[in-house]
Amino acid sequence: MITKKSENSFQEKEEKIKQKIKVIKQKIKEAAIKNNRNFNDIVFMAVTKNVPANFVNVAIKNGVNVIGENRVQELEKKYSSYLKKNLKIHFIGHLQTNKVKNIIPFVDCIESVDSLKLAETISKYSEKFNKIMPIFLEINIGEEKSKFGFKPNEILKAIEEISKNKNIKINGLMTIPPKNNVEKFFQLMQEIYIDISNKKIDNVNVNYLSMGMSSDFEKAVGFGANIVRIGRFLFEDCN
Numbered sequence: 541m542i543t544k545k546s547e548n549s550f551q552e553k554e555e556k557i558k559q560k561i562k563v564i565k566q567k568i569k570e571a572a573i574k575n576n577r578n579f580n581d582i583v584f585m586a587v588t589k590n591v592p593a594n595f596v597n598v599a600i601k602n603g604v605n606v607i608g609e610n611r612v613q614e615l616e617k618k619y620s621s622y623l624k625k626n627l628k629i630h631f632i633g634h635l636q637t638n639k640v641k642n643i644i645p646f647v648d649c650i651e652s653v654d655s656l657k658l659a660e661t662i663s664k665y666s667e668k669f670n671k672i673m674p675i676f677l678e679i680n681i682g683e684e685k686s687k688f689g690f691k692p693n694e695i696l697k698a699i700e701e702i703s704k705n706k707n708i709k710i711n712g713l714m715t716i717p718p719k720n721n722v723e724k725f726f727q728l729m730q731e732i733y734i735d736i737s738n739k740k741i742d743n744v745n746v747n748y749l750s751m752g753m754s755s756d757f758e759k760a761v762g763f764g765a766n767i768v769r770i771g772r773f774l775f776e777d778c779n
């Protein structure tokens with residue numbers, strides 16, 4: 541009896557995740573149309589923190605092919621359970637330099653690079669694993685004490701320094717904006733993104749702007765985000 545009940549609730553949640561994927565894609569599509577953008581240019585990432593691997597796999601089976609991981613230990617625990625065919629795993633949480641070696645073999649991109657030292661360490665271990673690791677720089681766009689990332693006026697210098705590392709390539713910018721006045725900060729990010737994309741720096745190809753979460757991804761699409769990172773809205777009640 542107990543088994544039956546938990547099966548039912550798994551199926552209910554599975555159904556909910558499927559529905560949410562449709563809703564999210566539809567919302568992204570509408571935001572894209574409204575802003576004269578191509579829906580296909582926008583990546584919908586499923587953020588998996590605290591979500592058991594079986595629910596993440598439901599999302600993967602239903603067309604999600606990029607997931608975002610926040611914590612090294614959680615990734616190590618869940619990695620072997622994931623359906624990995626065509627799956628890309630981005631690391632999006634704060635990363636300590638002494639944990640870098642643990643994730644290099646498992647991830648396809650590290651979005652949360654917030655110091656020169658971290659970039660250097662990622663490059664060093666990527667070399668050991670024979671990889672060129674795509675990285676994004678995390679920008680603390682609201683210059684908040686509680687958040688990690690480069691301040692807007694530090695970015696250019698940071699890019700110049702970081703790009704000297706051989707086994708990484710800078711591919712994008714990532715941010716978590718302040719809760720209030722989010723449009724203002726999305727717009728600032730878009731300006732920085734455009735500015736940097738237009739600069740020709742060796743080993744730097746900034747093609748991705750990763751911003752927008754459950755509460756504001758449609759707004760982010762309006763300011764050029766091409767990766768939106770959605771957790772709570774997709775996996776409601778799945779943890």
Ligand SMILES: *Cc1c(COP(=O)(O)O)cnc(C)c1O
Nearest residue numbers: 587632753754769770771772773
């Ligand atoms: C948790 C998290 C998200 C997703 O936030 P939700 O509000 O759950 O959609 C996106 N990016 C980062 C870096 C996160 O830690």
